[in-house]
Amino acid sequence: MHYRPDILIIGAGISGITCAKKCREYNLDYLLLEKSNRIGGRVGSIYKGGYIFDIGFQVFNTSYDFTRSLLDLDQLNLQFFKPGALIYDDEKFNIISDPMRDLRQIFNTLFSRVLTISDKLKILQLKYSLKNYLIENDITKDKDTLTFLEDYGFSKKLINNFFLPFFSGVFLEKKLRTSSKFFKYVFSKFSSGLACIPAKGMQDIPNNLLKKINNDTIKYESEVKEIITESEVKLTDGQIYRPKKIILTGDSQFLISKKDIKYNSVKTLYFCSDNKPINSEYIHIFPKEPYINNIAFLTSVSRQYSKNNDNLISVSVIESKISDIDLITHVKDRLVKIYGGNFNFLKYFDIAKATLYQPVNYFNQKSYKNNNIYFSGDYLVHGSIEGSVLSGIKVLDDIYKNFR
Template identity: 30%
Template sequence: MPSLNAGPPPDVLVIGAGLAGLACARDLRSAGIDARIVEASDGVGGRMRSDRYEGFVVDRGFQVFNTSYPQVRRRLALRELRLRPFTPGVLVHTDHGRLRFGDPTRGPRRLSALPAREVTVRDLLALGVLSARDALAPARVLKRAGERTTWTALAAAGFSDGFVETFFRPFLSGVFLEDELETSSRVFHLVWRSMLRGTLCLPTAGIGAVPALLADALPPGALHTETPVEQLTDGGALLGSGTEIGARAVVVATGPAGVAALLPGVEVPPYRVVTTYYHAAGASPLGEPTLLTDGRRRFLNTCVLSDVVPGYAPAGRSLIATSVLGTDTPGRESRVREALAEAYATGTEGWEPLTVRTVLDALPAMAPPQPLSRTTRVGPGRYVCGDHRATGSVQGALASGARAAREVLRDLGR
């Protein structure tokens, strides 16, 4: 790989090789700008990475890939990811048994028959109206709608408390990493729309294949890993090695800690923390690629990843991922395993605790008022991008990187 100091200094230095930084650099390079990325870690993707661990594919926290995002469709050749889909629906473990909520337009399984106290005909009608509106309405209509919390929006849409507690709260807690349904209603409607219009999948090689595919399109010398930045300077940035790199513009595309260190004073929202427990078992406790949530809220969701992508586990083994809010604490894994035994209706004593992944900056909080996009320009020649400047999603991160590139090009007269 050519040295970062080889030749003249770059026009733009992008700090961070997550989705936002990769999108920004690719757009700048496409416009003829010499943009180079420096990344402190040994690979691309930021939070969106996969590891090989004892023969298993372990994503750094449970993640899914949504094919309907506009930025995804524009930037990625999806066939190269060899996507494997989840079942279009969700299972919910409740005190009354396991309930299936499915999309009848995508398969033979219909919405489960539920006890009357948990769902009513009014709930089913409200779900149909909500889903039809969100799926068919142009995105700009949803973006311009009035804003409130998700809980308030669901109540206004006519859902009973029982239905919200049985279905929406367990499911959306795993989507937004908060269990109070306080996320902006505009964000909820846009995410609901994307789920109805797209397919939730996993790449065969792990979620890290997504940023890797973006990085593969960069020319040699444009990306430099294991290159931390110490601080920004008047003319560029000072690397951890003590070398200063000049640039006409600097884009900070790191996580919240990096933004705070390099651009003090730039506001970053609080982030949600999530921990994912990975267990290995001899056989799948479910036998289908379906997400399972817990109506008792002891965990966010669980999934047999090897039912979705068999290659996530060695032959004859199964990989189960279960996520909870917050950090790992003493005794928590055993309590989670007890809940899983009940939810999967099987013994878990023989399950091997494989590894634990805690993501401290998993998703930005998105309570109202939540801007759907914010300028990336924070000063002369200084820009910042990431999902915290848009919405907490792959779409938000990519769109923020794209916006940073547009604003840099405008300021450079291009």
């Protein structure tokens, strides 16, 4: 393996893999360094005991057009959640669906106790106003998501019983202080696309992106210690690379900026059960539960998430001040109370870096480069798989245009 590539990419998350794919497309000599033993960064899965445990509850959206263009969709075999959500309120579930895509649920949506007539009209109005929405074209004054929803005129009932718990589960922060521009982006994507998962887990997305990339161009368990100069990189094992260009992806930007990217955290608990409730193809959200934010019956969407002839359930907890043992016990008791049947605890993830923290005016920041050092990652575009891919595409287009 040589030590003087044209491009040295640090980090094999989604943006790093995208950079590698574009290097190959542009016929540039490159090397991709990854400090762990797997690719994908925050997107991934663990395969154990006949189950697929995604590293936190994650979904792909079919309206991620740039990402789709890089994927082999036939191989991914995407499996779809039903559009909308099942809301647990006062010991009863209510469906909020998109009646224009799921006509079977039009009665439930139109007569849901969560929605007023005004709310229904405003949801349709917002959906059509955000068609083809792009954050970079939005010149309106930014505000937090909660303020945006209140100013738009949605009822407190809908905000508290749907928007707060649903988008808390997307942003992974419970007060909806996330920039309204990111809310508008996410809302537009859910309106035009479908939430789904690869049949064999979210790890298949980075694995799929990596197809056709030569294994000799990836080096695992290779952590960068320091950027000595703009053309010299030293690893923790003492090895030195001297590339023409350096791309720092994701958190590796700290090597130059010395500033941490801010994230939202989440705890994800997995259970198995013999019980498969009706409407389990929806994401279930819980506006009044102290700990449970949302639940997904993953095997109702893809049977391959379990080889054990049972059902695999993912539970997301955004805030918890009790011990892990008490949290597991509490969640298990609530699952039995809500759904009935038996639930057995399987696995627990405490994810400190789950989603980007994107407050008001977050998108005023500009992308950054330092001569031969370039930066890539969703934090430079928006916090999503699509944002990671877009960032990788943009930085390689820039490098190729100016390559010497």
